Amino acid sequence: MAEYELYTLANGIRVAHKQITHSKVVHCGFVLDIGSRDEKPEQHGIAHFWEHMAFKGTKKRKAFHILNRLDSVGGELNAYTTKEKICFYASVLDRHFDSAFELLTDITFDSVFPEKQIERERNVILEEMSMYYDSPEDAIQDDFDEVVFGKHPLGMNILGTSESIRRFHREDFTNFVQENLDTSKLVFSCVGNLPMKKVIRLAEKYLTDIPSKCSKRVRIPFQKYTPKQLSIERTLTQAQCTIGRDAYPVQHDNSLPFFMLTNLLGGPSMNTRLNLALREKHALVYAIDAEYQSYTDTGIFSISFGTEPRQLGRAIGYTMKELKKLREVPLGSMQLHRAKEQLMGQLAMSSENNQSLMLAMARSILDEYEMDTLESLYEKISKLEAIELQGIARQMLKEEDLSVLSFVPKAQPS
DSSP: OOSOEEEEOTTSOEEEEEEOSSOSEEEEEEEESOOGGGOOGGGTTHHHHHHHHTTSBBSSOBHHHHHHHHHTTTOEEEEEEOSSOEEEEEEEEGGGHHHHHHHHHHHHHOBOOOHHHHHHHHHHHHHHHHHHHTOHHHHHHHHHHHHHHTTSGGGSOTTOOHHHHHHOOHHHHHHHHHHHOOGGGEEEEEEESOOHHHHHHHHHHHHTTSOOOOOOOOOOOOOOOOOOEEEEEESOSSEEEEEEEEEOOTTOTTHHHHHHHHHHHHSSSTTOHHIIIIIIITOOOSOEEEEEEEOSSOEEEEEEEEEOGGGHHHHHHHHHHHHHHHHHSOOOHHHHHHHHHHHHHHHHHHTTOHHHHHHHHHHHHHTTOOOOOHHHHHHHHHTOOHHHHHHHHHHHOOGGGOEEEEEEEOOOOO
């Protein structure tokens, strides 16, 4: 069992807290089980737009007062939106925890979506969309979601489209919040040097009067993946490529061993198989990464790199060769040992990030899985066998099941 304490208020809101004694900083935030996959077609992009608008005015604060409240005491206030979650969070010195809790409650539950601010923020988001479009290594990731998930909500860009962003007004935000907010599907999570009784006292102070609310929303499960090969002409000089497919959901028994395979292929270290093959041996790329993202009912696996357009075919070929090795040749005992040690070391270092821990606690509660302690993760990793990893590679890394999306430079007119 994860080493944190959990308290549930009468309205269904859950409060998770882990007390640590070695830091004066508190990381806390609301994580809501609402994301871009919960949007109706006409609401495309509104979850992310709501994240922006939460900072633009509440029943008792204007935008300046929201932004100044924690910044003026050296704190940080932030938010993000994913396919399945919206999070409003803050990091402050422990003596300012009360202020952070109150402010986060205010922007999460009492935003008023001023029409003038909607007009201003609309332009900000359109600029954000342009920024991503001008960054092909980011844009290809968004486009690859659509390649894998098609017209399913998971395939839709979190930012929305320029057309959808231009048509939202205050009523659209209030309707989306009313349709999706569920007090039993949101968590206030906190990590810091505070006793649980203080966290509970403030939770009762700020959250008790929030009315209980139950959403009737039902997420559409993703069911059918079809591999695709696409090449798109873009105004760029370097070709970009992403290779991958759908993958295991968060609670699947194979999620940990597949994560280990992904780490072995293209994790953050310089000695990954793909980096050694494509960068160090053949000098085809500057960087190549593999990523596995799990959702409640599915997941996505991807390998991404940029290369000279004339080298794109070779780079794809060498990538497929490394995947074939994992399918056909089981890891040797020393290779397996090193892969385990590397992953355990990376997990140990990431566990020292208290902000990430705070967010992970909330996600585990909302997605209904038990958050492993570092020791229990080590135990599971130590039990992984080469034959098990090879079996997963054969299931997940077959070349005929992989989609390939390439951005290539537009042909120059003769």
